[in-house]
Amino acid sequence: RRRLLEEQWDLPAITADGVEIHLRANIELPDDSSLVRRMNADGVGLYRSEFLFMNRPDIPDEEEQYQAFSRVVTEMAGAPVTIRSLDIGADKGLSDDETTTHNALNPALGLRGLRLCLRRPEWFRPHLRAILRASALGPVRLMLPMLSSMSQLLQSRALVSELQAELRGEGLPCDPDMPLGIMVEVPAVAMAAHYFAGCADFFSIGTNDLIQYALAVDRGDDDVNDLFDPLHVGVLALIQHTIAAGRAKGIPVAMCGEMAANPAFTPLLLGLGLREFSMYPGAIPEVKEIIRQTSIAEAEQLAMGALAGEFSVALETGHS
Ligand code: PEP
Numbered sequence: 001r002r003r004l005l006e007e008q009w010d011l012p013a014i015t016a017d018g019v020e021i022h023l024r025a026n027i028e029l030p031d032d033s034s035l036v037r038r039m040n041a042d043g044v045g046l047y048r049s050e051f052l053f054m055n056r057p058d059i060p061d062e063e064e065q066y067q068a069f070s071r072v073v074t075e076m077a078g079a080p081v082t083i084r085s086l087d088i089g090a091d092k093g094l095s096d097d098e099t100t101t102h103n104a105l106n107p108a109l110g111l112r113g114l115r116l117c118l119r120r121p122e123w124f125r126p127h128l129r130a131i132l133r134a135s136a137l138g139p140v141r142l143m144l145p146m147l148s149s150m151s152q153l154l155q156s157r158a159l160v161s162e163l164q165a166e167l168r169g170e171g172l173p174c175d176p177d178m179p180l181g182i183m184v185e186v187p188a189v190a191m192a193a194h195y196f197a198g199c200a201d202f203f204s205i206g207t208n209d210l211i212q213y214a215l216a217v218d219r220g221d222d223d224v225n226d227l228f229d230p231l232h233v234g235v236l237a238l239i240q241h242t243i244a245a246g247r248a249k250g251i252p253v254a255m256c257g258e259m260a261a262n263p264a265f266t267p268l269l270l271g272l273g274l275r276e277f278s279m280y281p282g283a284i285p286e287v288k289e290i291i292r293q294t295s296i297a298e299a300e301q302l303a304m305g306a307l308a309g310e311f312s313v314a315l316e317t318g319h320s
């Protein structure tokens, strides 16, 4: 079995009927990039930059962040690197900061991710400068987590433009056309995907949070684990709508939540229109194997059934 999967490493990710699929990797630290290369991934679809900030007493400065980002970009040798801006708060805490550990009643609904960054320009500006400087070394895409409003996207865009001008003024190179995309993690953003697609350069669906918020089920609470259902018709409808809206506007739509890494969901996601998957590197061979066995026509049949509740009913009643 292991040998069989190793054989997948070098095979192209195309469906049985010849549709090309992008398989990218989720990484947490620059050291992960060697595994990404070994798995032959099509670049990095989610670099969780907050790991640079966690488990330490201080905040890394611009230079340290630049070193980390530029290492990944260089090691990816021309393949795209999607750097997610700092996503701390709620389940991803800092060791020693009252901003993220204060006693919020609902931390998952509180000051986290992009909300926190926009509130702390003294963190966000050097962070974005480091990402922008790394964009001079290869194709970098910036991705905003936990976005819920258009105003957050416009503010972020304005800040990126301002920092690009600032860097130019200092003689530091950066990509003036770096794509700026958003994670679709908040149900209202998925429902309004057609509206956000007009201003974002790409979408990436974060199912871990999207499911949590759509079903009102804490992603880290074992007591309600059984209710965390990726096959819920409401969840699938949000995913389908996001993909369709992105496609209609001609922007790429990826998925980088755990759902994308589960080979049991691969045909269904293909049927919902997904063409870009991002997952922990070790999951790539198995997902690729399924992609190569699946045709889009049969996947679409499957997705239609799933949207009509076939899988949820089977789960709930114990029938298959
Ligand atoms: C997600 O929410 O699906 C996601 C990919 O982000 P994280 O798990 O880091 O919150």
Ligand code: MG
Residues within 6 Å of the ligand: 145, 185, 206, 208, 209
């Ligand atoms: Mg998330």
